[in-house]
Amino acid sequence: MNSKSFSERLLSSKLPVILLAVIISMLLGAILISISGGSAPAAYRQLFLTPFTTHSATGDMLSTITPLLIIAIGVSVAQHGGLTNLGGNGQVVMGGIAMALVATSPAAEALGPLIWIPGFLCAFLFGALWGMIAGAFKAYIHSSEIIVSLLLNYIAAQIISYLLRGPMMAQGVTVPESELVPEAAHMPTLMANTSANAGIFFAFGLLVIYGVFMYKTRTGYKIRTLGYSEKAAKYGGVEKSKYDVLLMAVSGGIVGLAGGMEVLGGQYRLVEGIANNMGFTGVVVALVGLLQPVGIALAAVFMAVLTVGSKYMQIMSKVPVALKDVLEALMVLFILWGFSLNLKRRRIKEGN
Amino acid sequence: MKTFRKVTSLLLAALMLASLAACGGSSSSGSSGASAPAASSSAPAASGSSAAPAASSSSSASTESTESTEPESDLVVDGVALLLCGAISDMGYNYGAYLGLEKIAEMGYRTNYTENIADTDCENMLRAFSEQDYELILGHGYQWAEPILTIAKEHPEKYYFAYAAAPCDESEIPENACYLQALEYEAAYVCGAVAAKETKTGVVGIVTGAPAAMQVGNINGFREGALSVNPDINVMYVMTGTFTDPAKGKEAALAMIEQDCDVLLHTCDATGTGVIDACNEKGVMVMGYGGDQRELAPDLMATSIVVDTAVGFARQIDRIADGTFGGIDKAGFNTGVVYMAPWGDNVSEETVAFAEQLVEDISSGKVVPTENLVSYE
Amino acid sequence: MGNMSLPAFILAVCTSMFRLSAPLLFASTGEIMSEKAGVSNIGLEGQMIIGAFTSLLVSYETGSVTLGLLAAGVFGALSTLVITYLGVMRKQNQSVVGLMFNILATGLTTYLYRMIYGVSGVAPTIDTIKNIHIPGLSDLPVLGPTVFSQNLLVYLAIALSVAAWYILNKTKLGLCIRAVGENPRAAQAAGLDVIRYRAACMLFTGFMAGIGGAFLVVAINGRFIDDITAGRGYIALAITILAGWNPLTEIAGSMLFGAADALQLRAQTLGFSIPYQAFVMLPYVVVLVSLLLFGRNAPAPRALGMRYEKEGR
Incomplete structure (x- = not known):
């Protein structure tokens, strides 16, 4: 199964x-926008064009792609094994905490970019720990990893709230945030006066690694079989519960990397809102991208465009904030519906 | 399958028709007192500005600006933008800022606002607005303290303002950035003192949302004010952890009332409406926050802490005009930015007189409540 | 305990516990039904907020709380058709469908409320339903004020949970539902229309969730706030699992969470110098610990959340 032509075929039909x-x-959104007094054509122009035509919007979009892509990769790893990781928000927070601890330590100033190595390592570990809890619950108590990972999000939110107002709070401020990451350790900026940074290369690099691992190695194959059918996997000698824990750990670890990246390149410090619901958006990216590397990349760009564009849509066309969510949700739901149509068509073609 | 598809789309259409009908229905249904003001403000709320309907994407929209200030600086303030991290429907903090913006619009300025901005998006939104045609950009809340410093340096031609405590020394603040620190704790101090005077059980309480600087200041102010009247008084506090969950506010208040608390102050927006509900249910004296909340508890509302954001914003426009913009603007009772809402009938005349004297004393500097925005243990 | 004696404190927590757990009771009982049939309905939160919004709209406009509650249930139920269609019939990932549904519902209700009622310092308010007084029982010394003086909806929630247990375990209907959730292929072969059963159970879930959401408006706040449900739908999901998909133990689970919530708020007034985040975290930790201790023996319906392929081997 040649992965490249498979995804090509897939995409041409999707x-x-x-x-x-x-x-x-x-169209549905246009009705709602018009009722609220806005102009739909103008709104959509801002939604889809400004992320490419305005300097700050393009920068914003590029910096949004990075964490979404990384999180989607993490989620996909688990999803291939049949596990749905909804704990992205908590894992991003944990990864961010780890990176902040490392990158704001005295060593960071001296080491500069070298601090990224221990930083990302710790971010991965912290995220992996958080994911592993959900995996362990699934493996040994047979609880849904979906629910446990969701609950862990809430707990992580309180942990960071406490840390940023106490032990990790920056000196002399009254705002819940950590110390700044020293400039020497910042992710290099790509576009002046924006948060677009070199992290995007890292994200795409991770995507390549993911693609190779998942589709070109034996372990990747094992994981994908596991997700497809538990019986088939057992036949091939794969112990499900061990993989549940491992997969959730790896998944959480990768997602934690996104948190670390946000601290190094997006915010240059740890803030409470570091996850910004990207844990859920990442799941959407993974699934809309059908877990395929090319698909995930395209889906990440699409979601980033939507996210950034809708901010401008709000500003320039005065579209009510709530409609941004409605529009995004409608799009994803209809895309999923569209996928399901294809499935039927393909099955008929294959003469089932 | 096809029929289900049809049914679903019909249902969606029906839902939308239903909501359209509801829209039409409520605006023509005469309306009771509460929905009348709501109906009139729903249009501006929808278009986001009472001055400019359906803004186009070009940056030079026509202006009806009749500035009330004489422009002496090089940049005429014509457009004002307000950025909020919460929703204007919170019946408190962000709603107050929105009202302030509306008053600015009434003065003739072009206005725009955005709400529900995520903490991590603050910088990006400031940049986005800076690229538009707004000369004065207002960030409402502690989340804006740092971002305006960064963006002010990127755009020296615009003016940035944050309703928040400044994150650095006044000397480090760029010329085009300014911080308004409304001294809410002064009002909280007065509330505490009044509570101590009016309590029959010796137990009073304050319900807050999250440990943001102003909220912490309020807890300390309330406590100090109460203790200044009665050193043996028992002051309770609860931090609900949310500004948008009235059920939690109600529980917190009920918890305190169960423990004999008979005067409560809330400073937590929508959560606080739950506090007011609990007080209504139990017949306990309550104090509001954000605006004059008497309508929510006509017989039990002693007063409210009011922050007049309109005055706060207008001050900045004036200061731009006469070149004194910038730095830290600590605005307490003496500036009119913070004040107490009119006293309720349930407060004794003696206490009202005492309270008004106290407000004057704080204004004049005779009484100085301690400013503690950091720890409330 | 602060200004109260320990027994009085415990009683206060218990009274509060009923009130705080009611929305969870409705929602998780509903969820048990759909999960027993094999549908993993993550969209509880969205169904609850639709119920909350509808109840305010209808109660305020018509003046009748009963109508508001009914409408809340009906619209909550109808809204499940989206998830049933996409997640069950179209076989898409039920978690994502549920998640996006929640986002859609929250956004839509916020938008509609703003369009209809605008923004003001005084929101449209309805009179909340009052607690009832049962002659005799309400006057009992300890149990009276706590257990026997709640509002009708609380008792309804408990009654419905018991009824759900009965239906699931003692009736043919329940047997069919469980069959559909454990082994849909076999159920299909035995002549049960799997999709129809799942759709029907989802309608029930939506109805219950709608009423659970309406409770927040009709029994506690009397008004609607954006995102008034504040994550309770997700908690209900956890309770469903915690209870082992058994409506009777689910009553205990909901009460447990309600009690933790009640305790959390009161504990702060007692002036413990523990960071308040620990209190806010407490209910979630309680659920996880309970899962750890008691969750092991609760097997999920075997076909839960899995794609159901009508054709094929």
């Missing part, structure tokens, strides 16, 4: 469907 889904949601 794209028109995705386009249709987006158009339908836009």
Whole structure:
């Protein structure tokens, strides 16, 4: 199974469907926008064009792609094994905490970019720990990893709230935030006066590694079989519970890397809102991208465009904030619906 | 399958029709007192500005600006933008800022606002607005303290303002950035003193949202004010952890009332409406926050802590005009930015007189409540 | 305990516990039904907020709380058709469908509320339903004020949970539902329409969740706030699992969470110098610990959340 042509084939059959889904949601959204007194054509122009035509919007978009992509990779790893990791928000927080601890320590100033190595290592470990808890619950108590990982999000939110107002709070401020990461250790900026940074290369690099691992190695194959059918996996000698813990740990670790990246390149410090619901958006990216490397990349760009564009849509067309969520949700739901249509068509083609 | 698809889309259409009908229905249904003001403000709320309907994407929108200030600086303030991390429907903090913006719009300025901005998006949103045609950009809340420093340096031609404690020394603040620190704790101090005077059980309480600087200041101010009247008084506090969950506010208040608390102050926006509900249910004296909340508890509302954001914002426009913009603006009772809402009938005349004297004393500097925005243990 | 004696404190927590657990009771009982049929309905939160919004809209406009509650249930139920269609019939990932549904519902209700009622310092308010007084029982010394003086909806929630248990375990309908959730292929072969059972159970879940959300408006606050449900739908999901998909133990689970919540708020007034985040975290930790201790023996319905392929081997 040659992965490249597989995804090519897949995409050529999915794209028109995705386009249709987006158009339908836009039409529905246009009705809502008009009722609220806005102008739909102007709104959509801002939604889709400003991320490419305005300096700050493009920078914002590029910096949004990075964490979304990394989180989607993490989620996909677990999803291939049949596990849904909804604990992204908590894992990002944990990874961010780890990176902040390392990158704001005295060593960071001296080591500069070298601090990234221990930093990302710790971010991975912390995220992995958080994911592992959910995996362990699944493996040994047979609780849903979905629910446990969701609960862990809330707990992580309180942990960071406490840390940023106490032990990790920066000196002399009254705001819940950590010390700044020293400039020597910042992720290099790509576009002046924006948060677009070199992390995006790291994210795409991780994507390549993911693609190779998942589709070109034996372990990757084992994981994918596991997700497809537990019986088939047992046949091939794969012990499910061991993999549950491992997969959730790896998944959480990768997602934790995104948190670390946000501290190094997005915010240059740890703030309470570091996750910003990206844990959920990342799941959407993974699933809309059908867990395929090319798909995930495209989906990440799409979601980043939506996220950034809708901010501008709000500002320039005065579209009510709530509609931004409604529009994004409608698009994803219709895209999923579109996928399901394809599935049927393909099955008929294959003469089932 | 096809029929289900049809059914779902019909249902969606029906839902939308239903909401349209509801829209039409409520605005024509005469309306009771509460929905009348709501109906009139729903139009500006929808378009985001009472001055400019359906803004176009071009940056030079026509202006109806009749500035009330004489421009002496090089940049005429014509457009004002307000950035909020919460929702204007919170019936408190952000709603107050929104009202302030509306008053600015009434003065003739072009206005725009955005709400529910995520903490991590503050810088990006400031940049986005800086690229638009707004000369004065207002960030409401502690989340804006740092970001405006960064963006002020990127855009020296615009003016940035944050309703928050300054994160650095006044000397380090760029010329085009300014911080307004409304001294809410002065009002909280007065509330504490009044509570101590009016309590029959010797137990009073304050309900807050999160340990943000102003909130912490309020707890300390309330406590200090109460203790200044009665050193043996028992002051309780609860931090609900949210500004948007009235059920939690109600529970917190009920918890205190169960423990004999008979005067409560809340400083937590929508959560606080739950506090007021509990007080209504139990017949306990309550004090509000954000605006004059008497309507929510006509017989039990002693007063409210009011921060007049309109005055706060307008001050900045004036200061731009006469070149004194910038730095830290600590605005307490003496500036009119913070004041107590009119006293309720349930407060004794003696206490009202005492309270008004106290407000004057604080204004004049005779009484100085301690400013502690950091720890409330 | 502060200004109260220990027994009085415990009683206060218990009274509060009923009130705080009611929305969870409704929602998780509903969820048990759909999960027993094999549907993993993550969209509880969205169904609850639709119920909350609808109850305010209808109660305020018509003046009848009963109508508001009914409408809340009906619209909550109808809204599940989206998830049933996409997640069950179209076989998409039920977690994502549920998540996006929640986002859609929260956004839509916020938008609609703003459009209809605008923004003001005084929101449209309805009179909340009052607690009832049962002659005789309410006057009992200890149990009276706590157990026997709640509002009708609380008792309804408990009654419905018991009824759900009965239906699931003692009736043919329940047997069919469980069959559909354990082994849909076999159930299909035995002549049960799997999709229809799942859709029907989802309608029930939506109805219950709608009422659970409405409780927040009709029995506690009397008004609607954006995102008034504040994550309770997700807690209900956890309780469903904690209870082992058994409506009777689910009553205990909901009460446990309600009690933790009640305790959390009161503990702060007692002036413990523990960071307040520990208190806010407490209910979630309680659920996890309970899962750890008691969750082991609760097997999920075997086909929960899995794609159901009608054709094929």
